[in-house]
Amino acid sequence: MKQRLHWLAMHGVVRTVATIAARRGDPQARMVADPGVRANPVAFYTELRPRGPLIRTRVGHMTVDHAVAHELLRSEDFRVIVLGGNLPAPVRWLEQRTRANLLHPLRPPSLLAVEPPEHTRYRKTVSSVFTSRAVAALRDRVEDSAGELLDGLAAGPGVVDIIERYCSQLPVAVIGDILGVPDADRPRILEFGELAAPSLDVGLSWPQYQRVQHGLSGFNQWLSAHLQHLRQHPGDDLMSQLIAASEDGAHLNEAELQGVAGLVLAAGFETTVNLLGNGIRLLLNYPDQLARLVADPSLWPNAVEEILRLESPVQLSARLALRDTEVAGTRVKAGEMVVIYLAAANCDPAVFDDPHRFDIGRPNAGKHLAFSGGRHFCLGAALARAEGEVGLRQFFTRFPEARLAGLGSQRDTRVLRGLAQLPVSLGASASPEHPNRRFAEKG
Known part of the structure; x- marks a missing residue:
């Protein structure tokens, strides 16, 4: 009963x-309730x-303008x-009293939901570990992981769901290295990530909500035990x-x-899966x-920047708004x-011809805003770019004859946009030691 409430x-x-409100044409309501908007956001914005x-809009404002979006992200x-913070008071009261005590990417202590001074302290601590050198080392891991996954694809059937077999597996391997996840536990991370992906949306159906809660609950339980294990066996x-930096005074x-670990999962998994899947589809559609x-x-x-911009x-x-102001x-x-429509800002004709x-x-x-901006600019942007570049380059080097084998389908999410599945015919595999000459000669 509590969960239903x-x-x-x-x-x-x-x-x-x-x-x-959507029947009356309210644009923000249409984003929640109109399936046509989810199916074709370009026509909408x-x-x-x-x-x-x-x-x-009925409950505030929204912008599709790049200049305004850029300003708001830094204001x-x-x-x-x-x-839940902007729900009407009686509804907010009910939400707070029936909420499960679970980590959520849009609730404190997530970096996505806090402001200074807490945000400054969290980000400084994370930045002390997530250094340029650490990202460079992870890039080497991305190269190795991509190669291993592509070896597996080359040994399998000619038509695969590239989202399931590659685009989701590569970020899980990288996140596993960041979080110190044993190989045996990585399928659980993949499961939790997929279940919790709609957690950024509002207006979920009851079945969607139940799946999200199941994913968040499972991840919370696993993470608590995992952090305890890392303390004992770093x-x-x-x-x-x-953990060591925190114990040393952070x-x-x-x-x-x-909260930090949960954000790594939420921000580092689904977004990178979507980048890789969108990139493969775009490049196969535009030979x-x-x-x-x-x-x-x-x-x-x-090319990765253009994929991030367009999809x-x-x-x-x-x-x-913290105070009365003018925008x-x-x-x-x-x-x-104010809802900031990042995808629309990234296709603003005043900025992009x-x-x-x-x-x-x-x-x-x-110049896209796919990684947000200001103090909330994505900490993992450099790693996401590396995963996109390495993952896409290696895929098309290994499978230069790849072709789409179907239309695929979109994920049932609004804040995040990506593919749930995409069938791809791989064609002949080039040798990993001696890639297809038309790639290698120009490399």
């Missing part, structure tokens, strides 16, 4: 109100763009959203180092350490762009929310 407060009321840089007049992984308590990479592999880093793994963010000539009152064209050589592709 929490779903009602956190999601059921939102679903009901959004369904009514293209429709919204003429309405101006800041669009009034001291706004703070990040805490899940390794050379980054989580062991973070003062991250147990809940804060769990002319793949041919450019064959001719000039130095374009791979920029943003994180579609949405939001900020809450793009519009007054925003203290306590009002012919924004819906996939162009791996686009000179300003890196």
Whole structure:
């Protein structure tokens, strides 16, 4: 009963109100209740763009404008959203009293849900471990993991679900190294990540909510035991180092350490799965762009930026006004929310010429906001870029004849956008020691 009441407060009321408001054309409600928006977000935000840089909604504002999004992500007049924090008072009261005591990426102590001074302390501690040298070492691990996974694909059937067999397995291997996860436990990490992916959304159905809670609960129980094990048997992984740094005076308590680890899972798994899956589909759909990479592999880093821009793994963010202020000539009152449509900002024609064209050589592709901005800029951006570049380059080097074998399907999520499955015909495999000559000669 308690869980059902929490779903009602956190999601059921939102679903009901959004369904009514969507019929009246409210854009924010349509994002929650209109399946057409989820199926074709480009048509939706293209429709919204003429309405101006800041669009009034039933419960606040939203923007599809790159300049406004860039400003909001860095503004001291706004703070990040805490899940459930902007519900109406009676509903918020019910939500707080029926909530399970589980880690959540949008609740403190997650870096996504706190502001200074807590945010400054958490980020400083994590940054002391997540250094450039550490990321460089992880890149070597990405290279090795990608090669091992591709060896397995080469030995298997000719048509595979590339999301299940490759795009999800590569980030799990990397996250496993960061968190010090034994190989035997990594399938559980994959399961928890998939179950909890919709946790960033509001207005979940009851079955979705139950799956999310199951994933969050399982991960909480596993993580508590895992951190205790690392304290007793520290390794050379980054989580062991973070535990040691905390004990040496950084003062991250147990809940804060769990919050950091939970964020690594939430931000480092699903988003990278989506980057790899979106990238493979785009490059198979646009063989002319793949041919450019064959001719000039130095374009791979920029290709990753263009994939992040055009198919943003994180579609949405939001900020809450701390005080009365003005945004793009519009007054925003203290306590009002602004939804930042990152995917729309990344296709703003005022910034990106012919924004819906996939162009791996686009000179300003890196101006996207896929990694947020300001003090909440993604700590793992460098690693995500490395995983994208290495994972995609190695896949197309090993399988130069790969072709789509079906349309695939999208994940049932709104904040995160990616593929649930994508059948790919691999074709002949090039030798890992001697890749296809058309790649190797230009490499």
